[in-house]
Amino acid sequence: xxxxxxxxxxxxxxxxxxxxxxxxxxxxxxxxxxxxxxxxxxxxxxxxxxxxxxxxxxxxxxxxxxxxxxxxxxxxxxxxxxxxxxxxxxxxxxxxxxxxxxxxxxxxxxxxxxxxxxxxxxxxxxxxxxxxxxxxxxxxxxxxxxxxxxxxxxxxxxxxxxxxxxxxxxxxxxxxxxxxxxxxxxxxxxxxxxxxxxxxxxxxxxxxxxxxxxxxxxxxxxxxxxx
Amino acid sequence: xxxxxxxxxxxxxxxxxxxxxxxxxxxxxxxxxxxxxxxxxxxxxxxxxxxxxxxxxxxxxxxxxxxxxxxxxxxxxxxxxxxxxxxxxxxxxxxxxxxxxxxxxxxxxxxxxxxxxxxxxxxxxxxxxxxxxxxxxxxxxxxxxxxxxxxxxxxxxxxxxxxxxxxxxxxxxxxxxxxxxxxxxxxxxxxxxxxxxxxxxxxxxxxxxxxxxxxxxxxxxxxxxxxxxxxxxxxxxxxxxxxxxxxxxxxxxxxxxxxxxxxxxxxxxxxxxxxxxxxxxxxxxxxxxxxxxxxxxxxxxxxxxxxxxxxxxxxxxxxxxxxxxxxxxxxxxxxxxxxxxxxxxxxxxxxxxxxxxxxxxxxxxxxxxxxxxxxxxxxxxxxxxxxxxxxxxxxxxxxxxxxxxxxxxxxxxxxxxxxxxxxxxxxxxxxxxxxxxxxxxxxxxxxx
Numbered sequence: 001x002x003x004x005x006x007x008x009x010x011x012x013x014x015x016x017x018x019x020x021x022x023x024x025x026x027x028x029x030x031x032x033x034x035x036x037x038x039x040x041x042x043x044x045x046x047x048x049x050x051x052x053x054x055x056x057x058x059x060x061x062x063x064x065x066x067x068x069x070x071x072x073x074x075x076x077x078x079x080x081x082x083x084x085x086x087x088x089x090x091x092x093x094x095x096x097x098x099x100x101x102x103x104x105x106x107x108x109x110x111x112x113x114x115x116x117x118x119x120x121x122x123x124x125x126x127x128x129x130x131x132x133x134x135x136x137x138x139x140x141x142x143x144x145x146x147x148x149x150x151x152x153x154x155x156x157x158x159x160x161x162x163x164x165x166x167x168x169x170x171x172x173x174x175x176x177x178x179x180x181x182x183x184x185x186x187x188x189x190x191x192x193x194x195x196x197x198x199x200x201x202x203x204x205x206x207x208x209x210x211x212x213x214x215x216x217x218x219x220x221x222x223x224x225x226x227x
Numbered sequence: 228x229x230x231x232x233x234x235x236x237x238x239x240x241x242x243x244x245x246x247x248x249x250x251x252x253x254x255x256x257x258x259x260x261x262x263x264x265x266x267x268x269x270x271x272x273x274x275x276x277x278x279x280x281x282x283x284x285x286x287x288x289x290x291x292x293x294x295x296x297x298x299x300x301x302x303x304x305x306x307x308x309x310x311x312x313x314x315x316x317x318x319x320x321x322x323x324x325x326x327x328x329x330x331x332x333x334x335x336x337x338x339x340x341x342x343x344x345x346x347x348x349x350x351x352x353x354x355x356x357x358x359x360x361x362x363x364x365x366x367x368x369x370x371x372x373x374x375x376x377x378x379x380x381x382x383x384x385x386x387x388x389x390x391x392x393x394x395x396x397x398x399x400x401x402x403x404x405x406x407x408x409x410x411x412x413x414x415x416x417x418x419x420x421x422x423x424x425x426x427x428x429x430x431x432x433x434x435x436x437x438x439x440x441x442x443x444x445x446x447x448x449x450x451x452x453x454x455x456x457x458x459x460x461x462x463x464x465x466x467x468x469x470x471x472x473x474x475x476x477x478x479x480x481x482x483x484x485x486x487x488x489x490x491x492x493x494x495x496x497x498x499x500x501x502x503x504x505x506x507x508x509x510x511x512x513x514x515x516x517x518x519x520x521x522x523x524x525x526x527x528x529x530x531x532x533x534x535x536x537x538x539x540x541x542x543x544x545x546x547x548x549x550x551x552x553x554x555x556x557x558x559x560x561x562x563x564x565x566x567x568x569x570x571x572x573x574x575x576x577x578x579x580x581x582x583x584x585x586x587x588x589x590x591x592x593x594x595x596x597x598x599x600x601x602x603x604x605x606x607x608x609x610x611x612x613x614x615x616x617x618x619x620x621x622x623x624x625x626x627x628x629x630x631x632x633x634x635x636x637x638x639x640x641x642x643x644x645x646x647x648x649x650x651x652x653x654x655x656x657x658x659x660x661x662x663x664x665x666x667x668x669x670x671x672x673x674x675x
Contacts, residue, residue, distance in 0.1 A: 012455070015451045016454065039444045040448040043451050044452030044453070046381065058444070059444045059448070064384070079436070082435045083379055085380055102434055102435070161425075217425040221262030
């Protein structure tokens with residue numbers, strides 16, 4: 001286990017040390033102490049390493065992650081795991097705005113609640129939130145799966161494309177072109193897999209699926225009120 | 228018996244309304260018939276105060292010129308000297324502006340890379356990610372970081388030469404990109420993670436930051452990911468250049484790209500292009516003022532775009548305080564866009580060479596703004612690259628000609644004192660004396 005004191009050694013040294021790891025590294029376990037809400041912790045990683053952050057983080061923790069597992073034993077600031085490509089980011093506490101924004105792949109697990117715009121413009125990532133999510137989540141979500149064990153706020157899935165949204169609790173309101181959809185066997189399979197990977201205590205049958213009505217995919221003046 | 232009508236009697240001639248002109252009425256009829264606003268490519272077509280309204284004074288008894296062809300007039304420029312460990316060094320102060328694969332064909336992107344590289348300058352990606360064609364043929368490639376984040380990935384971030392965070396665009400400050408279904412081919416759809424054939428509307432603001440304080444943190448993240456090597460550009464539209472420049476500097480920009488309303492777009496609403504944003508002439512001095520007040524002029528470089536056509540425009544932009552310029556529309560014309568050789572086909576599309584701007588429909592006869600394979604075949608990226616290189620070199624020679632005439636051994640030595648304005652509007656916007664006077668509207672110490 002490599003232990004790194006962020007307060008004394010600094011962000012630049014941390015990220016450059018993590019970037020120095022490659023697929024063959026034997027330094028696979030890293031522990032970061034004294035994060036104290038610092039921004040850009042463990043960003044741009046590209047190696048099969050496990051990074052544990054002992055405390056809460058600021059903006060963009062795990063941003064653009066590839067391959068690595070980043071585990072935050074605290075809460076995360078805005079944009080956690082933004083544009084993640086692969087790997088896994090786990091937040092034990094809550095996540096602020098834009099969690100998993102534009103992420104292309106990998107798995108983001110938030111064991112607490114996520115604030116507004118969770119999964120905004122997501123492009124293939126899987127996101128599992130054990131608690132609730134805020135308003136405008138999955139705005140313009142393109143692909144991937146967003147699983148919410150709790151409730152969703154206003155305007156869920158506004159202007160979304162082909163992402164799947166699964167909510168166990170209530171949805172305060174749906175955004176433009178987002179509708180309730182049938183849960184087919186392949187969706188139950190997705191849920192079963194993601195709930196297991198996220199260590200979430202819930203049954204796939206308890207969820208409702210939401211997705212795009214695809215009515216705004218091509219401009220129609222009769223839909224002007226929705227734009 | 229009745230009198231015959233007297234056809235020779237004086238009568239009121241038909242008068243067209245200046246307000247409800249024929250083009251205006253035609254647009255009303257088009258909107259009524261189709262139920263959709265006019266979407267088009269390009270920049271503002273209306274006449275606005277521009278570089279044509281400025282003149283260089285040249286040499287005189289008090290200013291002696293340099294000998295053309297014999298005395299050196301340097302054109303090299305370095306961008307990104309503030310924080311980046313690997314600034315970009317260019318042979319000429321003219322760069323290629325961001326244009327997306329999707330709006331342009333892969334071959335056109337390749338030609339932009341070829342031409343820019345031959346001329347010793349950089350080219351820029353666009354809303355749609357980085358293609359192998361442009362990376363492979365661009366010695367210096369700027370990677371745009373846009374609200375949509377289409378195709379954004381850390382590998383491309385690391386293999387670019389600089390990162391341009393796009394906050395705004397001159398053609399549509401406050402608007403996102405638009406790519407209509409006709410141009411969402413299989414490849415474009417795959418790169419953007421979108422269903423084929425949809426009308427794609429990019430977000431107008433970034434999904435994971437709002438405001439200058441967040442932007443500062445976003446820049447920190449990008450620098451950390453790329454080992455503090457890459458210059459970070461921030462591109463702003465011509466909205467509030469003084470304040471936007473101040474805030475971009477505060478957020479940590481290495482380079483500011485300032486784009487006026489004449490700057491082109493692949494597609495957006497005509498009403499946006501023509502009615503939002505300011506002419507580039509009105510923006511440059513405001514931006515330079517902000518740089519100077521923060522003691523950052525030349526420390527943070529300023530790249531100006533929007534209506535740059537020839538070497539005179541380059542020289543005037545630099546004289547007003549820019550470090551470099553970027554061209555988009557001019558580069559496309561050099562590649563062959565709107566070439567009269569395709570006039571018959573432009574006519575079939577209901578337009579004419581020089582006026583063709585339905586780039587979003589993907590029917591470009593020149594094979595540049597299209598994803599249709601049969602049309603793309605018409606365009607030769609090698610020959611197109613050569614034309615672009617020629618154009619860039621001619622512009623540079625023209626700018627050097629002017630700079631030498633003003634006695635400058637580096638084109639960055641051009642200064643506002645070398646200029647006069649032909650109109651009151653240009654004088655006010657550029658803060659340059661009206662020709663024949665030592666005054667401009669708003670000059671400090673004057674009563675106007």
